[in-house]
């Protein structure tokens with residue numbers, strides 16, 4: 520078990536851990552086993568989505584952990600995401616009710632709109648659905664994922680309600696400086712998906728290798744520490760228990776300003792992992 524994880528206070532007053540566990544593409548028994556191992560290893564924030572097809576398994580793993588250890592339910596933050604096919608307001612509320620039923624954990628902690636799907640153009644309706652679901656106590660904290668500054672403006676102007684979280688693609692090759700600032704301007708917490716860079720992780724970049732040597736940690740720990748020091752909440756996925764421990768153990772060292780700058784300099788305009796530009800990408 521690693522050190523206690525710090526937390527961030529959200530703009531709705533609730534707190535969430537400063538680092539969480541990603542669950543895509545885990546499913547079935549592998550998902551239950553991996554999420555249970557993550558909880559045993561100290562993770563207290565678990566990221567799921569309707570489209571990962573693993574809400575039942577994530578709920579089962581969390582319930583088992585609570586039953587076996589006596590950990591209070593409120594110590595664990597579970598989040599899921601609304602898919603593009605349910606962006607009409609009533610459909611969004613029904614989808615969140617289904618997630619609530621599948622997870623069997625009581626009120627969901629966080630629900631995010633998974634992608635804005637701006638071509639379909641119903642993300643404002645979807646956001647009203649999240650607001651309604653919160654009124655009905657299906658969910659406590661509501662937010663978005665893959666939203667640009669313009670998408671944020673549109674939902675806030677339409678509803679008067681600011682999301683608490685925006686989960687975006689963010690890793691050293693795509694550091695999202697402008698989007699982090701846009702989130703911060705509205706008091707929105709940035710979460711990082713593919714925080715390690717997934718299959719294009721920068722583990723052999725000289726800036727990362729040098730920092731790892733200097734602090735006696737692994738390249739993955741350097742990348743996650745960089746995320747934490749930028750103020751992001753990274754959500755690394757690993758089905759490997761030893762890597763789960765490694766990825767959570769990033770609160771006992773600090774990168775210097777020069778090391779942070781060298782990792783920031785790895786960013787590229789075309790650094791996205793796939794063509795996931797939220798102004799055009801549609802995901803149902």
Ligand SMILES: NC(=O)c1ccc[n+]([C@@H]2O[C@H](COP(=O)([O-])OP(=O)(O)OC[C@H]3O[C@@H](n4cnc5c(N)ncnc54)[C@H](OP(=O)(O)O)[C@@H]3O)[C@@H](O)[C@H]2O)c1
Nearest residue numbers: 541542543566712713714715716717739755756757758759
């Ligand atoms: N909102 C969105 O649109 C969106 C999109 C993509 C992802 N996500 C979320 O973000 C989470 C994380 O993203 P991701 O899974 O794409 O990428 P990632 O966490 O950056 O990378 C995961 C990969 O890195 C490996 N890995 C993990 N820790 C490692 C370590 N210490 N050393 C070496 N390799 C390591 C894992 O392998 P093993 O499992 O074999 O250890 C896995 O192959 C997802 O699970 C999901 O919850 C959200």
